[in-house]
Amino acid sequence: MIVEVCELKIEQKGSGVGLSFYAFFKNKNDQPEVLMEAARWWIETHKLDHFEKAVKIRDMVRSGV
Known part of the structure; x- marks a missing residue:
């Protein structure tokens, strides 16, 4: 779910969006x-x-950090 939320926000507002x-x-x-x-x-x-x-949060979650 975290990755999906990040992807949606990135898609909506660009790669610089903060969460x-x-x-x-x-x-x-x-x-x-x-x-x-x-x-x-x-x-x-x-x-x-x-x-x-x-982008940072998405990548952290994907890497298992």
């Missing part, structure tokens, strides 16, 4: 455990900025 981990969730918090897992991966594990290039 936050919130881009992978609906506006309501109906999966708090999954949201926290994504936040840990994004912030604690990889120390990413709030917004990162979709």
Whole structure:
């Protein structure tokens, strides 16, 4: 799902588009455990900025980082 969201945003807005981990969730918090897992991966594990290039996130996920 993460790769698909990245691909869609890249297709819509170009390769320079930035995303936050919130881009992978609906506006309501109906999966708090999954949201926290994504936040840990994004912030604690990889120390990413709030917004990162979709291309970078896509490539990280594809490589299994």
